[in-house]
Amino acid sequence: MALYEHIFIVRPDVSPAQMESLLEETKALIEEKGGKTGKIEYWGLRNLSYRINKSRKGHYGLIDIDAEADVINELERLQRLSEDVIRHMTLRVEAHTEEPSAILTKKDDRRGRRERN
Incomplete structure (x- = not known):
């Protein structure tokens, strides 16, 4: 099985609870199709670099996946059909990291600076 990182963006009018679900x-x-998941991160509602389907913001999610290519193909097919998902990208990686992603680390650094002031 290969290792992947799957990132997707969901419409901004979806609630955070719906994003978690x-x-x-x-x-x-993924697990039903025989794959395994690693860390799952919800990055929150973030600004987009450019408009996508008339939206300037979106809910971001990241999932580390250990699965065969057919599982990834099915996942991407279902996300293309979903009306909530406005963009998705799957990258093959050499190894998964256990530490939080750079986005979450950056967010934590900002909170620390605000508390010092």
């Missing part, structure tokens, strides 16, 4: 549904799909 979408992450859980994605995890269930």
